[in-house]
Amino acid sequence: MLKFDETLFLKLVEEEGLAFRGQIEEIVDGICQRGFSNLFLIGAGGTIAMMYPYEYILKSNSTIDVHAVIAAEFMAMNHKHFTKDSVCIFTSVSGTTQETVAAAEYCKAGGATTIALVAEPGTPLTRIVDHCITTGSEKHSFDTFFMLLYMVVFRFMHNRGEFPQYEQFTKEVALLPRAILQAVKVFDSRAEAFAVRHKDTAYHMMVGSGNLWGNTYSYAMCILEEMQWIHAKSIHAAEFFHGTLELVLEDTSVILLKGEDETRPLTDRVERFCEKITRELTVIDTRDFAMEGISGEFRKHFAVSINWAVLSRISVYLERERNHPLTLRRYYRQMEY
Amino acid sequence: MLKFDETLFLKLVEEEGLAFRGQIEEIVDGICQRGFSNLFLIGAGGTIAMMYPYEYILKSNSTIDVHAVIAAEFMAMNHKHFTKDSVCIFTSVSGTTQETVAAAEYCKAGGATTIALVAEPGTPLTRIVDHCITTGSEKHSFDTFFMLLYMVVFRFMHNRGEFPQYEQFTKEVALLPRAILQAVKVFDSRAEAFAVRHKDTAYHMMVGSGNLWGNTYSYAMCILEEMQWIHAKSIHAAEFFHGTLELVLEDTSVILLKGEDETRPLTDRVERFCEKITRELTVIDTRDFAMEGISGEFRKHFAVSINWAVLSRISVYLERERNHPLTLRRYYRQMEY
Incomplete structure (x- = not known):
C-alpha cells in the first residue's frame, strides 16, 4: 500500500503500544486508590477530537464524571468542576502543542493529577505531567494513542466496577492492530x-x-x-x-x-x-x-x-x-x- | 426598521416575558426543595444551540452538574448520568419538533422532572412536560426564550448559594429588552x-x-x-x-x-x-x-x-x-x- 509500512505499523502499534499495558494499569490503579472526582480530557484540534470518542464511551457506559474540553477555552473559563481532585489527560504527537502544554501546566498548578500520551520523547509535555507514556515515534501515533486510550479509559471504568469484561477487552485490544x-x-x-x-x-x-x-x-x-x-x-x-x-x-x-x-x-x-x-x-x-x-x-x-x-x-x-x-x-x- | 415592530417586540419580550418570573421561581424553587442530581439541557438544531450558552455559564459559574445534549443522540446513547433525579429542560417554538417531543416523553418515562419553554400553546410539548411556560407567540420567541432561560438558570445557581446577586440580576433582565x-x-x-x-x-x-x-x-x-x-x-x-x-x-x-x-x-x-x-x-x-x-x-x-x-x-x-x-x-x- 502507498506510504504504509506494515512491519513498522505492527511494531509500533502492536508491540510497542501493548508494552504499555502494565504501566497504564499501575498509573490508573494508583489514581483510583487515592480517589479522584472527575476526568478532564484536554486537547486542541486533532487531540481534542481524539478525546470525544472516549467522552461518549464514558457517558454511555459509566457514571464517572467526564469533561472533554478545548485546552485554550478550558484555561480561560474558570471551569468550576476542575479541582485538585481532577485527573487531566492529554495527548500530543510533538509534545510541544502550545495550548496543550499550557493547559498541562495550568492543571498541575491547580494540584490536579496529570497524565499524557506523547510521541516525541524529551519534549515539554513529557516533563510537565505526573505520568507520561512516551511512545517514541511520530509514525502511526494516532493509532497508538487510540489503543492506549482504550486501556486508560476502560481501566478507570473497570476499577469503578462498571466494566467487568476488562480482561477480555484488553486481550482484544491486542488484536486491534491486526x-x-x-x-x-x-x-x-x-x-x-x-x-x-x-x-x-x-x-x-x-x-x-x-x-x-x-x-x-x-x-x-x-x-x-x-x-x-x-x-x-x-x-x-x-x-x-x-x-x-x-x-x-x-x-x-x-x-x-x-x-x-x-x-x-x-x-x-x-x-x-x-x-x-x-x-x-x-x-x-x-x-x-x-x-x-x-x-x-x-x-x-x-x-x-x-x-x-x-x-x-x-x-x-x-x-x-x-x-x-x-x-x-x-x-x-x-x-x- | 425592516420587519421589526418595536411595540410588538417590547410587548412580547418585555411585558409578557417578565410576567413569567413568579412562575419560573416557583417551579425552580420547588425542584430545589425536593432535590435533584443534575440538569439536562435538551434540544435539536437551534434549540440545542440556544442551550450551549447556559451550559457554558453554568460550567464557569456553578458546581451544578449540567449536560447539554442533542435530543436524538441523548435518547439513543443510554446516558448514564440521566436518572429520575435529573431535571430536563426543553425549548420549542412550535411545540412539535419531532426529536424534542420524543425526548421529553423519554425523560418523563424515566421519571425525571421536565420543564419546557414553548411558544405555541396547546401543542404536544406543552402537554407532555411537568412544567410548561407557554409564551403564546412565535414572534420574537428566541429573544423571549433567552430571557426566560436567564431566569431559570440563574435561579438554580442562586438556590445553590452560588449567585447572591440574583435580585439585582433579575432586575436587569427586565432592562434587557430595551x-x-x-x-x-x-x-x-x-x-x-x-x-x-x-x-x-x-x-x-x-x-x-x-x-x-x-x-x-x-x-x-x-x-x-x-x-x-x-x-x-x-x-x-x-x-x-x-x-x-x-x-x-x-x-x-x-x-x-x-x-x-x-x-x-x-x-x-x-x-x-x-x-x-x-x-x-x-x-x-x-x-x-x-x-x-x-x-x-x-x-x-x-x-x-x-x-x-x-x-x-x-x-x-x-x-x-x-x-x-x-x-x-x-x-x-x-x-x-
Missing part, C-alpha cells in the same frame, strides 16, 4: 478511488455521530481543511436535519461515517435521505470490516480506531492525486498570530 | 450593509467562543445554511488555528462574534490573524452596544441575547437582498426521510 491492518487493506482501493474521483471536489460534508463524532470533526478540519485546503463542513448526524441538509444537491459530496454504537440509526437516517438526493454519497461503514477476533459487544468501541485508520488511507491518495503534501501549511507555525 | 432594542437600532445599518455587500458570497466562516459558541453554531447552520442556502462553517475560536485558518484567503468572508466573557482573548487572536489575511472580516462585538442600565459584571451574560438579536437583523436584509424568503425549505418538513 484488525486495523486487515481493514486498511480491504479499504485501500476504495480510498484510492475516492481520491481519484474527488481530487477536484471543492467541498465535502462529513456526517457522523456517537463515538465517531470526533473523527468526523477531525477529518474535516485537520485533514481536509488543514492538510489539503479543501472546504469541509462536519455535521453531527442528528443535527444534519436542522440546517445543512438544505444544501445537499445532486452533486454534493457527503461523506457519511457509520459505526456500530447506539447512535447508528441516526446515520441510517442521513443515508436514506442522501441516497435520494445526491449521486456523491460516500458511506464508510465499520461493518464492512471483519475485525477478526473482536467480540460482537466490543466492535462498537473499536470502530473508532478502525474508522480513523481507513480514513487515513484517503489522505495519502488525496495527497498524491492533488499533488498537495499533507505537511504543507500556509499559516500554522509559519507566522506569529 | 438594551436589545437599542442595540438592533445601532446595528441595523451595519446589518443592511453586510447583506448588500455579501448577497452573492457563497461561503462564510463563523467564529466564536465561550457563551457565544451556541450562536456561532446556530447562525451558520440554522440561518445561513437552512434559511438562506449559503455554505457556512462554524468554528470555535480556539479551534480555528487547528485547521480552518489554512483556508482564509484575501477575499474569504469571516464573521467573528466577540462577546465579553472570559474567552474574549481567544477571539482577539482570531481577529489579529484575520486582519492580516482577509479584506472580508466582519467583527460583531457586543462591546459596541451600550446595554443601558446593565451592570458591568452582567454584560458578559446578556451578550448572548444582544448578539443573537443583532445577528437576526442580518437575516432580514439577506432575505431582501437575495430575494430568498427565510421560510423557504427544499427538504425540511417537505418530504419524509
Whole structure:
C-alpha cells in the first residue's frame, strides 16, 4: 500500500503500544486508590477530537464524571468542576502543542493529577505531567494513542466496577492492530478511488455521530481543511436535519461515517435521505470490516480506531492525486498570530 | 426598521416575558426543595444551540452538574448520568419538533422532572412536560426564550448559594429588552450593509467562543445554511488555528462574534490573524452596544441575547437582498426521510 509500512505499523502499534499495558494499569490503579472526582480530557484540534470518542464511551457506559474540553477555552473559563481532585489527560504527537502544554501546566498548578500520551520523547509535555507514556515515534501515533486510550479509559471504568469484561477487552485490544491492518487493506482501493474521483471536489460534508463524532470533526478540519485546503463542513448526524441538509444537491459530496454504537440509526437516517438526493454519497461503514477476533459487544468501541485508520488511507491518495503534501501549511507555525 | 415592530417586540419580550418570573421561581424553587442530581439541557438544531450558552455559564459559574445534549443522540446513547433525579429542560417554538417531543416523553418515562419553554400553546410539548411556560407567540420567541432561560438558570445557581446577586440580576433582565432594542437600532445599518455587500458570497466562516459558541453554531447552520442556502462553517475560536485558518484567503468572508466573557482573548487572536489575511472580516462585538442600565459584571451574560438579536437583523436584509424568503425549505418538513 502507498506510504504504509506494515512491519513498522505492527511494531509500533502492536508491540510497542501493548508494552504499555502494565504501566497504564499501575498509573490508573494508583489514581483510583487515592480517589479522584472527575476526568478532564484536554486537547486542541486533532487531540481534542481524539478525546470525544472516549467522552461518549464514558457517558454511555459509566457514571464517572467526564469533561472533554478545548485546552485554550478550558484555561480561560474558570471551569468550576476542575479541582485538585481532577485527573487531566492529554495527548500530543510533538509534545510541544502550545495550548496543550499550557493547559498541562495550568492543571498541575491547580494540584490536579496529570497524565499524557506523547510521541516525541524529551519534549515539554513529557516533563510537565505526573505520568507520561512516551511512545517514541511520530509514525502511526494516532493509532497508538487510540489503543492506549482504550486501556486508560476502560481501566478507570473497570476499577469503578462498571466494566467487568476488562480482561477480555484488553486481550482484544491486542488484536486491534491486526484488525486495523486487515481493514486498511480491504479499504485501500476504495480510498484510492475516492481520491481519484474527488481530487477536484471543492467541498465535502462529513456526517457522523456517537463515538465517531470526533473523527468526523477531525477529518474535516485537520485533514481536509488543514492538510489539503479543501472546504469541509462536519455535521453531527442528528443535527444534519436542522440546517445543512438544505444544501445537499445532486452533486454534493457527503461523506457519511457509520459505526456500530447506539447512535447508528441516526446515520441510517442521513443515508436514506442522501441516497435520494445526491449521486456523491460516500458511506464508510465499520461493518464492512471483519475485525477478526473482536467480540460482537466490543466492535462498537473499536470502530473508532478502525474508522480513523481507513480514513487515513484517503489522505495519502488525496495527497498524491492533488499533488498537495499533507505537511504543507500556509499559516500554522509559519507566522506569529 | 425592516420587519421589526418595536411595540410588538417590547410587548412580547418585555411585558409578557417578565410576567413569567413568579412562575419560573416557583417551579425552580420547588425542584430545589425536593432535590435533584443534575440538569439536562435538551434540544435539536437551534434549540440545542440556544442551550450551549447556559451550559457554558453554568460550567464557569456553578458546581451544578449540567449536560447539554442533542435530543436524538441523548435518547439513543443510554446516558448514564440521566436518572429520575435529573431535571430536563426543553425549548420549542412550535411545540412539535419531532426529536424534542420524543425526548421529553423519554425523560418523563424515566421519571425525571421536565420543564419546557414553548411558544405555541396547546401543542404536544406543552402537554407532555411537568412544567410548561407557554409564551403564546412565535414572534420574537428566541429573544423571549433567552430571557426566560436567564431566569431559570440563574435561579438554580442562586438556590445553590452560588449567585447572591440574583435580585439585582433579575432586575436587569427586565432592562434587557430595551438594551436589545437599542442595540438592533445601532446595528441595523451595519446589518443592511453586510447583506448588500455579501448577497452573492457563497461561503462564510463563523467564529466564536465561550457563551457565544451556541450562536456561532446556530447562525451558520440554522440561518445561513437552512434559511438562506449559503455554505457556512462554524468554528470555535480556539479551534480555528487547528485547521480552518489554512483556508482564509484575501477575499474569504469571516464573521467573528466577540462577546465579553472570559474567552474574549481567544477571539482577539482570531481577529489579529484575520486582519492580516482577509479584506472580508466582519467583527460583531457586543462591546459596541451600550446595554443601558446593565451592570458591568452582567454584560458578559446578556451578550448572548444582544448578539443573537443583532445577528437576526442580518437575516432580514439577506432575505431582501437575495430575494430568498427565510421560510423557504427544499427538504425540511417537505418530504419524509
